[in-house]
């Protein structure tokens with residue numbers, strides 16, 4: 159299966175090129191950078207540090223539309239939605255790792271997924287997806303007696319907060335506790351906040367240096383604390399998950415899937 163990477167010069171883009179190269183059953187068909195970029199025409203493998211691949215960097219999907227079957231998109235919401243429309247119109251599958259979408263943007267994506275196969279997940283690492291299941295079990299068993307706080311740390315360049323993963327963890331826990339995250343989430347605290355309410359789910363965000371991605375969900379009550387932590391030390395863990403998703407998506411009907419589908423964790 160031929161894969162295109164968009165946002166090829168980005169932190170994830172470069173690692174995704176390397177991951178495609180190392181995955182049996184996948185070949186790099188195209189790699190796309192920003193229109194007007196000075197990198198257009200350079201070899202995608204040289205950008206990624208794996209040596210020549212023979213695939214040159216393009217400045218738009220239109221230019222490479224005959225060269226790929228599945229698009230892998232870890233960029234930003236506006237661009238991802240445009241790319242999903244492109245895939246829908248041109249009969250391509252799409253794997254989306256982009257975070258920071260609004261509810262309206264997610265709805266737009268769901269509409270595109272009615273006509274083309276889409277895998278959309280805020281975290282493609284196998285580890286985080288296993289953690290989501292552990293959280294579901296923990297929350298359902300611990301119940302309302304335990305306060306829930308979600309703490310995440312990422313590199314200084316990250317643009318959205320809290321991370322998509324932290325929000326998904328919050329959704330999973332809220333769902334297991336019969337709550338609606340929109341109604342019980344508290345984002346950061348400052349000043350005279352009063353006592354914590356029993357049902358709130360708190361989020362704390364750290365942005366610093368080169369942290370790849372750390373997430374901790376804390377369940378605390380009188381007498382004990384449980385901390386469920388995942389730490390990513392390499393972006394390759396996300397990229398490998400995206401490759402797994404690409405192989406899994408081959409031959410699937412149109413629909414909106416996530417990594418829990420890919421990993422049979424539902």
Ligand SMILES: NC(=O)C1=CN([C@@H]2O[C@H](COP(=O)(O)OP(=O)(O)OC[C@H]3O[C@@H](n4cnc5c(N)ncnc54)[C@H](OP(=O)(O)O)[C@@H]3O)[C@@H](O)[C@H]2O)C=CC1
Pocket residue numbers: 164165166167168169170171190191192193232233234237254255256257258279280281282283322396
């Ligand atoms: N689901 C998951 O497992 C993971 C998700 N992510 C998410 O992936 C996203 C990207 O993260 P990251 O790689 O760190 O971000 P980067 O900013 O490093 O990468 C985005 C890239 O897209 C490029 N770009 C901008 N406009 C265009 C365009 N029109 N066409 C092609 N490329 C374009 C940017 O170029 P320029 O810089 O020149 O603007 C940049 O190189 C984020 O939403 C992040 O949260 C990250 C890791 C794991």
Ligand SMILES: O=C(O)C1=N[C@H](C(=O)O)C[C@H](O)C1
Pocket residue numbers: 257280281312316320321322323324370371372
């Ligand atoms: O921006 C990042 O880097 C990451 N973003 C994702 C998120 O927002 O959850 C996943 C990962 O933690 C890295």
